[in-house]
Amino acid sequence: MRVPLDLQHHIYWSFFCESGFCWYSNNQNGIFNSAPLNFMLRSIFNHRLQTHLAIRRYTKPATMSLRAISAKDAASLDRDLMETGGWSLDQLMELAGLSVAQAVWKLQPPNAGANILIVCGPGNNGDGLVAARHLSHFGYNPSVYYPKEGKNELYQRLKTQLRNLSIPFISTEDFSTSLKQSDLLVDAIFGFSFGGPLREPFPSIVSQIESATIPVLSVDAPSSWDIQGGPPKEGPGAKFMPSALISLSAPKPCVAFYKGRHFIGGRFLTKALTDKYGLDLPQYQGVDQVLEIGVDAEGKL
Numbered sequence: 001m002r003v004p005l006d007l008q009h010h011i012y013w014s015f016f017c018e019s020g021f022c023w024y025s026n027n028q029n030g031i032f033n034s035a036p037l038n039f040m041l042r043s044i045f046n047h048r049l050q051t052h053l054a055i056r057r058y059t060k061p062a063t064m065s066l067r068a069i070s071a072k073d074a075a076s077l078d079r080d081l082m083e084t085g086g087w088s089l090d091q092l093m094e095l096a097g098l099s100v101a102q103a104v105w106k107l108q109p110p111n112a113g114a115n116i117l118i119v120c121g122p123g124n125n126g127d128g129l130v131a132a133r134h135l136s137h138f139g140y141n142p143s144v145y146y147p148k149e150g151k152n153e154l155y156q157r158l159k160t161q162l163r164n165l166s167i168p169f170i171s172t173e174d175f176s177t178s179l180k181q182s183d184l185l186v187d188a189i190f191g192f193s194f195g196g197p198l199r200e201p202f203p204s205i206v207s208q209i210e211s212a213t214i215p216v217l218s219v220d221a222p223s224s225w226d227i228q229g230g231p232p233k234e235g236p237g238a239k240f241m242p243s244a245l246i247s248l249s250a251p252k253p254c255v256a257f258y259k260g261r262h263f264i265g266g267r268f269l270t271k272a273l274t275d276k277y278g279l280d281l282p283q284y285q286g287v288d289q290v291l292e293i294g295v296d297a298e299g300k301l
C-alpha cells in the first residue's frame with residue numbers, strides 16, 4: 001500500500017515525538033548509545049522531509065488547475081456580477097487593477113526597476129489606469145500611454161486621479177522613447193472583447209511592444225491575440241509573446257498558445273458563479289489579490 005506523503009511526514013514526526021526516540025536521546029543512563037541512532041534517524045527524516053518538500057514545490061502549479069472561460073462566457077460573467085451580483089464596474093475594475101499592480105510587484109519590485117509604462121486601450125482593459133494609481137502608491141514611477149480613450153466617464157475620473165498623482169501621460173511622439181526608458185511595460189490595450197484585425201492606431205503600437213526588449217505583462221490576453229485562436233498568423237502581434245500574463249477571473253482559451261509566467265487576479269468570484277461557469281476558484285494566499293499559476297505550451301494550467 002502506498003502511504004500518502006503527508007501521512008508519511010506525520011508518521012515520521014509521530015515516531016520522533018511519540019515513540020520514545022526523544023526519551024532515548026535524552027536519557028543519560030540509557031541502555032542505548034543514542035547518538036548513532038539519532039544521526040541515522042535524523043538523516044532519514046531530513047532526506048524524506050526534503051523529498052517531501054521538493055515534491056510539494058514541484059507539484060504546486062499542477063494542483064492549482066483552473067479551467068479557461070470563453071470570451072462569450074467572460075462577458076456574461078461580468079454581466080452577472082453587475083446585474084444580479086450587486087457589483088459596479090468601478091469596483092470590478094478597481095480589484096482587477098489592484099491585481100495587475102500586485103503582479104507587477106511580484107515580477108519586479110520597485111528596487112529592481114521602478115519605471116513602468118502602462119499602455120491602456122479603449123475598453124475595460126483600461127484596468128491599466130487603476131493599476132497605474134496603485135503602482136504610484138507602491139513606490140513606482142508609472143507613466144501612461146492612452147492613445148484611444150474610452151467613452152465611459154469612469155475613465156475620465158480615473159485620469160483625474162492619475163493627474164492628481166502627477167502621473168505623466170505619454171504622447172504618441174514620445175511612445176518609442178518612453179518604451180526604451182522603461183523597466184517594464186503593462187499591456188492593458190485589449191482584453192476579452194478584442195476581435196478581428198487590429199485597427200488604427202494599434203498596429204504600430206503592437207509592433208513596437210512586440211519587438212521591445214523590456215519585460216511585458218499582458219492584462220487578460222496578449223493584445224492582438226484572438227481570445228480563442230491565439231496570436232495572428234502574420235502581421236503585428238504574430239510574434240508577440242509577453243514574458244508575463246495576468247488572467248482576470250479565469251484564464252481565456254488563448255492561454256493555450258502562451259508560454260511564460262502566468263498569474264490569476266480578480267479575487268471576486270463566488271462559488272455559485274464559478275459553478276455556473278464550470279470554473280475553479282483559485283486558492284489565493286492571505287491578503288494577495290494575485291496568484292501565480294503554472295502554464296505550459298499546451299495550455300495546461
Ligand SMILES: NC(=O)C1=CN([C@@H]2O[C@H](COP(=O)(O)OP(=O)(O)OC[C@H]3O[C@@H](n4cnc5c(N)ncnc54)[C@H](O)[C@@H]3O)[C@@H](O)[C@H]2O)[C@H](O)CC1
Nearest residue numbers: 092093122123124125191192193194195197199220248249
Ligand atoms: N470579470 C473580470 O475579469 C473583469 C475584467 N475586466 C477587464 O475588462 C476587459 C474586457 O473589457 P471590454 O471593454 O469588454 O473589452 P476590451 O478591453 O477587450 O476592449 C474593447 C475595446 O477594444 C476595441 N477593439 C476590439 N477589437 C479591436 C480591433 N481589432 N482593433 C482595434 N480596436 C478593437 C473595441 O472597439 C472596444 O473599444 C477584460 O479583458 C478585463 O481586462 C474589467 O476590469 C471588469 C472585471
Ligand SMILES: [K+]
Nearest residue numbers: 187190219221
Ligand atoms: K491585454
